[in-house]
Amino acid sequence: MYGLKQAGLSWWCIMTKSMFALGFKRYKSDAGVYYYHDKKTKVLVIAIVYVDDICFIGTKGFLLLNELKQKFMARWECRNLGETTEFLGMHISCNCKNRKIFIDQCEYLEKVLAYFNITTNPTHTPLLSEFSFKPNEKQCDPKFYQKYQQLVGSLMYLMIGLRPDIGFAVVKLAQQMTNPSNDHYRVGLHLCRYLLATRRYWLVYNGLSNELLVAYSDSDWDQDHEYCKSTTGYFTMLAQGITS
Secondary structure (H helix, E strand, O other): OOOOOOHHHHHHHHHHHHHHHOOOEEOOOOOOEEEEEEOOOOEEEEEEEEOOEEEEEEOOOOHHHHHHHHHHHHHOOOOOOOOOOEEOOEEEEEEOOOOEEEEEOHHHHHHHHHHOOOOOOOOOOOOOOOOOOOOOOOOOOHHHHHHHHHHHHHHHHHHHHOOHHHHHHHHHHHOOOOOOOHHHHHHHHHHHHHHHHOOOOOEEEEHHHOOOOEEEEEEEOOOOOOOOOOEEEEEEEEOOEEOO
């Protein structure tokens, strides 16, 4: 499976056929999310699939969820880990009384900070206000290039997961990926020190809020001094927690 160009596609085709055989349908907006809707009982079961890590979620009791999970386990050799407490490096906990779900990546973040030796001088802004992302005029060293890629890749996984507050900074760092400079790398370390100061941040979804999908957007005209382009930003919230 690993190391072959065609392995990913082959695996995905087999997994999709398996989910379809169990009666699941796939969301058009996300190829890794499948759903099963029982029209009689109006019970919804959602399966989140990432390679060989799968999370089943259900509504209105767990009879149908457990039934579908058992059918899936009959097809694939896997373990039932019970209630979800961790998924793809994200720690998940809930307060049933207050109907709140808490999700964090604190453990993964600690590993990233330790790898890049970020232990002191925490900051409280993702970027330096006076810094301008100017392209590197010299060709960077291949070893430095790899080091910069590791930094941005680690930060990007946090951004996509549970740290939308660093989204703009990570995108700006990623734009310099082909030929980064020492200044760009120092900005990345500054962002790490911001994460050091906010390493206990997590997302909270409040089920009692009854708040449906809410979206915000804004534009900053001519913010890019290098190319004179505007910057557009947005985020969406569900149950008072950011989803995108």
